[in-house]
Amino acid sequence: MxxxxxxxxxxxxxxxxxxxCNLGHPAQELFSLGDRPQNFYMLGSMGLATSIAHGLALCQxxxxxxxxxxxxxxxxxxGFATIGHTRPKNLIQIIIDNGAxxxxxxxxxxxxxxxxxxxxxxxxGIAQVSIVTKTEEVAPVITASLKSEQGxxxxxxxxxxxxxxxxxxxPLGPIQIKTRFMTSIRR
Amino acid sequence: MADFLLxxxxxxxxxxxxxxxxxxxxxxLSGEHGPALLRAQYERRQINVRTNLPGIFKFVDxxxxxxxxxxxxxxxxxxxxxxxxxxxxxxxxxxxxLAGRRPAIVMQxxxxxxxxxxxxxxxxxxxxxxxxxVSHRGSDGESIEAQRMMGAVVLDLxxxxxxxxxxxxxxxxxxxxxxxxxxxxxxxxxxxxxxxFSFWMDRN
Numbered sequence: 003m004x005x006x007x008x009x010x011x012x013x014x015x016x017x018x019x020x021x022x023c024n025l026g027h028p029a030q031e032l033f034s035l036g037d038r039p040q041n042f043y044m045l046g047s048m049g050l051a052t053s054i055a056h057g058l059a060l061c062q063x064x065x066x067x068x069x070x071x072x073x074x075x076x077x078x079x080x081g082f083a084t085i086g087h088t089r090p091k092n093l094i095q096i097i098i099d100n101g102a103x104x105x106x107x108x109x110x111x112x113x114x115x116x117x118x119x120x121x122x123x124x125x126x127g128i129a130q131v132s133i134v135t136k137t138e139e140v141a142p143v144i145t146a147s148l149k150s151e152q153g154x155x156x157x158x159x160x161x162x163x164x165x166x167x168x169x170x171x172x173p174l175g176p177i178q179i180k181t182r183f184m185t186s187i188r189r
Numbered sequence: 190m191a192d193f194l195l196x197x198x199x200x201x202x203x204x205x206x207x208x209x210x211x212x213x214x215x216x217x218l219s220g221e222h223g224p225a226l227l228r229a230q231y232e233r234r235q236i237n238v239r240t241n242l243p244g245i246f247k248f249v250d251x252x253x254x255x256x257x258x259x260x261x262x263x264x265x266x267x268x269x270x271x272x273x274x275x276x277x278x279x280x281x282x283x284x285x286x287l288a289g290r291r292p293a294i295v296m297q298x299x300x301x302x303x304x305x306x307x308x309x310x311x312x313x314x315x316x317x318x319x320x321x322x323v324s325h326r327g328s329d330g331e332s333i334e335a336q337r338m339m340g341a342v343v344l345d346l347x348x349x350x351x352x353x354x355x356x357x358x359x360x361x362x363x364x365x366x367x368x369x370x371x372x373x374x375x376x377x378x379x380x381x382x383x384x385x386f387s388f389w390m391d392r393n
Contacts, residue, residue: 022284042287046310050280054311057284057292060268080273084281088270176315184287 003137005098006031006166008159011140012069012096019148020187022055022068024048026105028098030169032069039182043172049077052095056085059093062187065148066092072099072158073111075119085154086127093154094147100161108163123156130155198388199225224360226388275300279307282319291374293320298327298343298383299336305350308379313351316377320370321352325383343383353380357388 005028013035020040023029029043044051052075055068075081075097085093101114113119123131130152134143140159147155195204197214199222204211216222268285272278275296282292294300300323301308312319326333327340347354355362355369366382373380 044311046314047280047307050276050283050307050311053277053280054284054287057281057286058288059284060270060281061285061288061290078274078277078280081277083273084270084277180287180315180317184289187288 003140003159003161004164004166005100005104005161006035006169007137008098008140008161009069010035011137012067012144012159015141015144015148016067017148019065019067020058020183022051022058022066024051024069024071024074024098027165027169028069028071028104030172031165033172033174034169037174039186041179042183043174043179045172045176045179049074052081052085053078055095056081056088056090056093058187059090059154060088063092064187065094065153066090067094067096067144067148069096069098071104072097072101072113072119073103076112076117079122082123082126082128086123089127089154091151091153094144095154095156096144097156097158098161099158100163102163104163104165120156120158128154128156131158132156133158133160135160194230195227196230197225198228199223203230224363226360274303276304276307279304279312279319283311283315283317286317286319291318291320293322295322297324299339301343301346301350301352301381302339305346308350308352312379317379318373318377319379320373321379321381323381323383324389325356325385328383328385328387330385330387340386347381351378353378354383355380356383358385 009028009031013032018040020042022042023032023044025044025046025048032041033043042054044054051070052068055066059066097119099113099119102108102111120131120133130147130150132143134140134157143157147153147157195211196202197216200214200216202214202216211227214225214227217225268290270281272281275294278294278296282294285292311317325340325343326336327338331337331340344354344356353373355365357363369380369382
């Protein structure tokens, strides 16, 4: 399973929830799998996808899904500490862990070495932490988290490196992404 | 409510903090001295977090106002959270804005150094307004030399990264804050309100 296949499984589980998506290739792949106004594609500010979702989760009641990456989460490990402090029940953090910095050429990241993000999450006070390695388990685990009232949840999806050919840059500008997302949230 | 005194930073006069609401010194009101902030002096150092209360009311024991006054000013729907790092706060403030809130961050000026990329590629790029309430460390009266490095450049830095500035240098400028905040949110443009080091000092 590559990130693309993992994202395909994630989109099967998501219904009408707002989704914050990490920048670069993950956002491009998610867009190609099916664009929707409830997708907030991050275009810069690497490391902050989960923080945006965290702020959103604290300020409204809908379940919020964030699709983040292992190297991006590593940039902002303090985010685990803050989530462990506030513990929003409606936050579901999915970390695509390919052990690499995918968007810059798949250089090895820290999770390819010693770093265990699940342990960091647990040690920060987040109780619901799961690791998924099989493609067919991705959607059921996310569906279970979407139905659970025991959040916040961290779901680490271990994937291979690499991506399909022909994934294009997202043809949306930042204001368009923001405006339609905010309209979809108010419904 | 924890017991506290309010002390005028201008003349040092103290007021019992438990009764009613007081925002100004009597000697300011009578014209004996100019505008001055009242600073809260708490009896206890230890914060008692009220985990059963929502948002900012968790910290009501450490707020120098009665719970009634706080509710009347902010309403029970204010969401307050500490963060691990200022840049994370910028991301969370963006999320709050996406939920329809008007986000603000209280920090000291070094936090801008930790947040430059997020301010540019998230707040400015998507036109998400955040109001930063900033202690201007390194301004006049600063006692820690290292604070002068960021303190000396922060106004220029804000100009370069396109954040509106309201540099409060005397108490009467506090009246400029409400219209500047309204302007920031209505124009989708972030605003930094810098409060000088002397504002945070006890002159007695």
